[in-house]
Amino acid sequence: MTSTSFRRGIVPGVAVLAFALTACGGADAGAEEGSGSNGVSGQVAVDGSSTVFPMSDAAGELLNEENPDIQVSVSESGTGGGFEAFCAGDTDISNASRPIDEEEVAACEAEGIEYTELQVATDALTVVVHPDLAVDCLTVDQLVQLWAPDSKVANWSELDPSFPDQDIALFGPGTDSGTYDYMASEVIDPDAEEPATRQDYEASEDDNVLVQGVAGTEGATGYFGYTYYEENQEQLKALQIDGGEGCVEPSAETAQAGEYTPLARPLFVYVKNTAYNDNAAVKEYVDFYIENLSQIAEVGQFIPLSEDLYAETQSAAEGLAS
């Protein structure tokens, strides 16, 4: 009996607590409806790569500090999913961790969507290994040999006799990811009709899972964006990459200077021209984004563009206005 009455007592208590918590969220709604904005308001719909998501999200946040009336919603359905919505005319801006491909160009053309490509940051695709592994540098050929679609490499010593006799455990992003696309089409075989890597690896769309996997498995290797290595440096070892001119470590400097090839990759946003010209909010957002690019890249934890590339992006953005 006592247990029943106890239950009857606690249950509404929990319920009330839950609703009180929910209500808290709405308590100071509209508090930051500040003045000081330049009168522009409206909505900006951004979708696309989850890699670029932190940047476009940061741009929205910083813009809202100046102008809270612009409503930016950023989704992350992946580079491919983003272009699908973008070319159907559903979004204003699409994030991409690779350039738009031919099929997507055709889809955009079919719908009459004109767009402008803006490079917003550089990422260094980082090949990491378990920290205890006695391998420090891979040539691009070895990397290709390891990840090629028909690869049977299962032991580090097969790549190079000087490497330890240790089984390899592979971790990598899933096939929907722009990171996977980049590895397959830019590193492994630029001429392949259907770019791919080998498929017998542990795949996850969540890079933190890949970090845990490589950090926890002896002989493991994997690849993902630089920021995930940067945040987990004590658990992982990044391999230097030899693209023909000696071993180069992944870092902001080497990626910016163009030395970390071919794994330094550009990150893009694609802006719909008509949205930029017809929707003041989109114009405001894009202008702010480009103007404060290095600060946004820092907040989003990416490598800012070199001066040359930034100048290119700026002039591309100027071309948006028609």
Next chain:
Amino acid sequence: MSIATTTAREVTQSLATGRSKEHGPAALIFLGLLWFSMFFGVVVLLVLIIDTIIEGSSRFDGALLTEYGSRVSPETTGFRAGILGSAWLMVFTALFAVPLGIAAALYLEEFANRDRWWNRLIELNLQNLAAVPSIVYGLLAVAVMALLGFDNSGTVLGGAIALALLILPVIIITTREAVRAVPREIRDGSLALGATVWQTTWRQTLPSAIPGIATGTILGLSRAIGEAAPLVVVGLAGSVRFDPEGLLSSITALPMQIFSLTSQSQEDFQTAASAAIVVLLVMILGLNGLAIFIRNKFQRTW
């Protein structure tokens, strides 16, 4: 559940007091296995919850509930957009699903002729729908939104349609159970006094079944509030920094924000996500608690 628990209790009691006819080692081993299975499930769940609470413990503060997500200062990032989005979603999900669900259940239980093949087909489909993976309802909602002529389905309307479709079978099935539990005599009495079938259903059967219907509805909603998969498909945003303003407002939901933050590289975001998981758990437990409360408070026996 109830049959399993009562039987298990009887078996354990009889084993403990020694009045059982089944003293054989096989019976004891089986009982041991059952206990092990139960403990395994409960222990794993407890470890998971406690681990989440510990990880998120540094973020149980006001900012978690009242602030929008922040990348500039990850240590004070909040889930205001997600909490409000989820609240709006729940309201509209209920508005869409409850009337439709109750009406469908009443039709099937009180009016439909069970000998007709189409009614049997509907019943068969209902049972199957309850087992369809939730992501499929997201696809369905995208299709519905496209039919209605909306370009952007990542709105309150799109999300609420997905979640309403998701819990509709649950509501229909529990409502039918509740209606079925109303004794035949009440209907007969009402009909004998000259009421029509409609009047009987509206004035006698339905009011008597309300506690059961409410319980089922709330349990359905507490399932919907924790869903992320259909909302991802519908295209809800991962990040917004404004409050929902209407049916066509772009929103995010608490599970979506958690999903988005757990895949970020910064430790602070993962801590915040853990804390938000606890908030979501409290919301779900609250809804379930409300369901139990309603059931106990209004339960009738005939």
